[in-house]
Amino acid sequence: MNIDYSILKKYPFCNRCFGRLYGKLIRTDNFDRGRALKLSKAIELEQLLRIALENLNNDNLEFESDLKLTPDEIDEIKRLMYSIHRSGLFEIKLDLIDNIEKYEAEYKLLEETNGEKALEELEIKCPWCKDIFAPENLQKISENIAETLKNYEFESFLIGTKLPKRFKELEKEIETPFMESIRQEFGRELGKIVTPILKRRVDKENPDIVIMVNPYNQKVTLQVNPIFIKGRYKKLVRGIPQSHWHCRTCKGRGCEKCNFTGKQYQTSVEEIIAEPFMEIMKGSSEALHGAGREDIDVRMLGNGRPFVIEIKEPKVRTVNLKKMSEKVNSSKMVEITDLEYGNKKDVHFFKNEPHKKTYLAKVECDEKVSKEEVLNLVQKLENLVIDQRTPDRVAHRRADLVRVRKVYKAWPHILDDYNFELKIFCDGGLYIKELISSDEGRTSPSVSELLDKKCICKFLDVLDVHDYEDVENI
Numbered sequence: 001m002n003i004d005y006s007i008l009k010k011y012p013f014c015n016r017c018f019g020r021l022y023g024k025l026i027r028t029d030n031f032d033r034g035r036a037l038k039l040s041k042a043i044e045l046e047q048l049l050r051i052a053l054e055n056l057n058n059d060n061l062e063f064e065s066d067l068k069l070t071p072d073e074i075d076e077i078k079r080l081m082y083s084i085h086r087s088g089l090f091e092i093k094l095d096l097i098d099n100i101e102k103y104e105a106e107y108k109l110l111e112e113t114n115g116e117k118a119l120e121e122l123e124i125k126c127p128w129c130k131d132i133f134a135p136e137n138l139q140k141i142s143e144n145i146a147e148t149l150k151n152y153e154f155e156s157f158l159i160g161t162k163l164p165k166r167f168k169e170l171e172k173e174i175e176t177p178f179m180e181s182i183r184q185e186f187g188r189e190l191g192k193i194v195t196p197i198l199k200r201r202v203d204k205e206n207p208d209i210v211i212m213v214n215p216y217n218q219k220v221t222l223q224v225n226p227i228f229i230k231g232r233y234k235k236l237v238r239g240i241p242q243s244h245w246h247c248r249t250c251k252g253r254g255c256e257k258c259n260f261t262g263k264q265y266q267t268s269v270e271e272i273i274a275e276p277f278m279e280i281m282k283g284s285s286e287a288l289h290g291a292g293r294e295d296i297d298v299r300m301l302g303n304g305r306p307f308v309i310e311i312k313e314p315k316v317r318t319v320n321l322k323k324m325s326e327k328v329n330s331s332k333m334v335e336i337t338d339l340e341y342g343n344k345k346d347v348h349f350f351k352n353e354p355h356k357k358t359y360l361a362k363v364e365c366d367e368k369v370s371k372e373e374v375l376n377l378v379q380k381l382e383n384l385v386i387d388q389r390t391p392d393r394v395a396h397r398r399a400d401l402v403r404v405r406k407v408y409k410a411w412p413h414i415l416d417d418y419n420f421e422l423k424i425f426c427d428g429g430l431y432i433k434e435l436i437s438s439d440e441g442r443t444s445p446s447v448s449e450l451l452d453k454k455c456i457c458k459f460l461d462v463l464d465v466h467d468y469e470d471v472e473n474i
């Protein structure tokens, strides 16, 4: 495979860019490689041209091997020599090339059909790099970066280069198997200047901030990666949802019904937890990811429910976690513990790993229930497999299907002839209110079915969300 010099007849790539076309060959910088390639070709062409011109009008060549080129072939050599000269190798003598105007006119025509403004005579501007490696350009971009970052706390960063579409297309057109993208070289060169200024470490895997640069217009944009903080929360009161709900009437726009707050409920576990974090970290938004959720009227007690709070695009990344939990806990509605920094994987874990639960349910029967009946009930509940069709009350937002869940154990506490409490250890995802009521037969077996009495769940608390699968520890 040969080096393709004819590309220079279409695009007068500078030494650096021509060297980048073969950037993976020979460990040297692109400028040196490009200049060396052009020089060696220029020497070859000049030699050819000199011999060919000498022999042009000589019909009595001594040896058959003596070079005899047609005028067209000579024209091609001159055209290529002129192209190499024009691309920045000014060592090529133009005195051997007598019809520069013709080649220059061809260039102008080509540039105009490419939709570019025709260049001033002999003004060389490389159509690939457009001078983006000039020290002034790199300096200006580093200043823009420092300015854009000035309000952000970060420990690590990565520079990404964003190429405008036309340069991506150009690279596709001129690609060789050994080419390096200008993105890589620009990122490397800019890094040399920016890293000492920022005095932070470069992290290719998981940087706090990705700095995206368009080298051609000096625009800088940031991708600020979120902060994840995990812990466990308890919900000490009934009546607040886990996450913010839009007002049903106005869908969040604000109306008389919601007192122009746009909220269906005054607050939520999410809002109570997020508020102090958002205040200090100044994120653009946040999200609370819980290991499941409890209903609005259900408390979350015991060791609390595992959660991760994600603060998006934070300006501040380090906070005093103890102070944060003190602030949340002063709400008296939500209490958080075991706070630590987490990562994106935790979100996936909390969302997708089924956690077993322990509940405390207050059961009310519409007829008298004896101690024997209750003891009998908990015996039947042990290791009982439940078929649960999606409850009627959530069917509008969940797919209607039958889930199979297990109750592992239940413990009774009798309150009076009609009421008793059940502590229930079961699979995550089992709806307890329906386990008790039977949900018109959609959950089976159920407490109502096993007792053969109509029962409802008066109150429900989550006592524990289990990390481990060990029933003995309950």
Ligand SMILES: [Zn+2]
Pocket (backbone or CB within 6 Å): 013, 014, 015, 016, 017, 018, 126, 127, 128, 129, 130, 131
């Ligand atoms: Zn260039």
Ligand SMILES: [Zn+2]
Pocket (backbone or CB within 6 Å): 247, 248, 249, 250, 251, 252, 253, 254, 255, 256, 257, 258, 259, 260, 261, 262, 263
């Ligand atoms: Zn409203």
